[in-house]
Amino acid sequence: MNQLRAQANGRPVSSGIPEATVARLPVYLRALTALGESGLRTVSSEQLATAAGVNSAKLRKDLSYLGSYGTRGVGYDVEYLRYQIAREIGVNQDWAVVIIGIGNLGQALSNYGGFRSRGFRIVALVDGDASRVGEMHGDLAIAHIDDLDQVVRERGCSIGVIATPGDAAQGVADRLVASGVTSILNFAPAVLTVPAGVDVRKVDLSIELQILAYHEQRKRPPLVQSEEVVES
């Protein structure tokens, strides 16, 4: 029996699942979605592990935190496991998202249609530039940062995405927290200070690129050292 979590209204309330496992759950969800779309009804832990790019022992351990052990010789029911993981992550429900900073990145994020199918609905666009208030992006008009409080309250935003320049990010985070938002996705190059109980995730593509560069460097044969210069 899974003793790691209690249930309230059918929703997990205290998961006790390790952070590293939580970080892999969306990867399993994506792999299961693709497998389900290809018509697969059941999947072995090896198949799912390969699709998710992890080893199968780790996958089985991760899924055991959800109380999901699969059936010997059959594997996991793709749809049910998908449902279990989606429920655990919380993407079975709809999350309302506000984006702050509607420049290049903010507009690209607001135009991306893929969030909706994963349970995230962008419901508000906010910017500090008063001249852009009312500018339409899809069916959303840009609101002013001074109205953030009202926007968050009226549209029930629970996640804030910061896509402003770095020097504005802390001020925006403070405003988000003051308006009641407790989950922030930060794209700006700034380390945010937030009160306990507020979760911040930082996205930094340059760090990802640096990690790739590190591995790429090791795939290549060592550079031939230039001939030593002999000083006369």
Ligand SMILES: NC(=O)c1ccc[n+]([C@@H]2O[C@H](COP(=O)([O-])OP(=O)(O)OC[C@H]3O[C@@H](n4cnc5c(N)ncnc54)[C@H](O)[C@@H]3O)[C@@H](O)[C@H]2O)c1
């Ligand atoms: N994390 C990553 O991998 C990654 C990738 C690309 C860009 N970025 C960062 O994302 C941020 C946005 O980049 P961009 O190219 O879209 O910039 P941009 O200059 O095109 O847009 C920034 C927007 O923020 C608005 N803004 C400025 N101060 C504000 C405030 N106090 N309140 C609300 N809105 C405010 C501006 O009016 C503008 O519309 C930058 O910090 C950039 O460094 C991060």
